[in-house]
Amino acid sequence: MQRKRSVVTDEASAQQPTEETDMEVVAYSTAEEYSLEGLVRGLQEQNLYHPSAMSEDVHDVLHVAARYTLGAEPREIYLFREGTVVFWNVPELERRSVLDFLRQFEEGSYDSATVEEESDSMPYSYTEVFNKTRLVNGRILLNMEGSTDLEKYAFSNAMALSVKLGIWESALETYIDSIKHVTEELRKGGRIIMKKEEVLKKNGELFGLRHLINLSSDCLDTPDFYWDKDNLESLYQKTCNHLNIAKRTRVMNEKLNHCVELADLLTSNLQDQHHVRLEWMIIALIMVEVGFEVVHFLERYT
Known part of the structure; x- marks a missing residue:
């Protein structure tokens, strides 16, 4: 069942999320590095996600959103050049498909079992309480009216790290x-x-x-x-x-x-x-030299 954008109306409910109202942010680190340039071309050919503009001072990050929506809440992905990807409101089956797609643009891919084991997730929803985006007891609360892509980027950046x-x-x-x-x-x-x-x-x-x-x-x-x-x-x-x-x-x-x-x-x-090996080599050379001297001595007096 598609989760809809939820609105938290009081602080008590903000601290006690329910499974029905929460969406999920999931982060993976799959490689040492992504080729973002190759990713842009690959996404254009795939035509399932479209890049979204980011602030000019945000570097080495690709932000994309799904072209086809499944509800009011968009499905967004932040791809960091250092080999990490953060999904916002993306179902597990779609995440698996994207991770498979990313393989061709990875440098230094990590083991799949390790990637899965070290993944992380956090719940998130929307709120009108205090009219401010914040983190409450491990739950991301986005401002219903004024949340921005940069706020999602800040959360994604920390999770990627x-x-x-x-x-x-x-x-x-x-x-x-x-x-x-x-x-x-x-x-x-x-x-x-x-x-x-x-x-x-x-x-x-x-x-x-x-x-x-x-x-x-x-x-x-x-x-x-x-x-x-x-x-x-x-x-x-x-x-x-x-x-x-x-x-x-x-x-x-x-x-x-x-x-x-x-x-x-x-x-x-x-x-x-x-x-120790050098010392034994020196000793062996000395022994050889002594041996030659002994032979010369015997030849001289025999």
């Missing part, structure tokens, strides 16, 4: 599992046996993940777009707080610090093994 962070959290857990045997060997006092290429690869994975979280994303700071837009910044920050982005980022960095210490230990162990 959250699901991308979820993908990185999953990647870090996979990394931790992959080096679990190292800590076990250390605990037992055994010898760590890893090739140089393996150690370098593990270091590369670790520092690549650290770069993504701290330098290539907005996990640590508010995007410049919001600095002169107090209302939108408030919506973005409240959504980030609800999704625990700051806390999750801090926990990830603490885990990364421990992994860096272990990576340093692996590198140090590798260097020690290299030094």
Whole structure:
């Protein structure tokens, strides 16, 4: 049954949503990056969604709406270049179809099971209470008369960051599992046996993940777009707080610090093994030289 736009008439009902009145925002992170230029061409050929104009200072985001409506509430999609997509009022079957369509425009696609596991959703509806768009107890309330695409963008931006962070959290857990045997060997006092290429690869994975979280994303700071837009910044920050982005980022960095210490230990162990091999080579060369001297001595006095 198609959900219709709901109007909340008092604060009590604003805090107690019902399944019948709520629509849904669903976010996925499916790849490292989308080709938005290719997406625009693909959508034009498909002719099911039409791009909507965004503010000039909004970059690397494609906002589209369905050409064919199923009710009063439009079906909208925000596509972020960094490989995340946010659906507003889009049924699950249609979301699956769009996700399949996106595959051809992805770079560095993620595993489908991980994408599904790390997806996120929030309910939303419309309200006339306080005549202001806001977030109440994890529920988005859009102003009935004055809600804007930029307000939806602010919520979408925060949710896109959250699901991308979820993908990185999953990647870090996979990394931790992959080096679990190292800590076990250390605990037992055994010898760590890893090739140089393996150690370098593990270091590369670790520092690549650290770069993504701290330098290539907005996990640590508010995007410049919001600095002169107090209302939108408030919506973005409240959504980030609800999704625990700051806390999750801090926990990830603490885990990364421990992994860096272990990576340093692996590198140090590798260097020690290299030094030991050099020492044995030097000893072998000395033994060979001594052997030649002995042979020369015997030849001289025999």
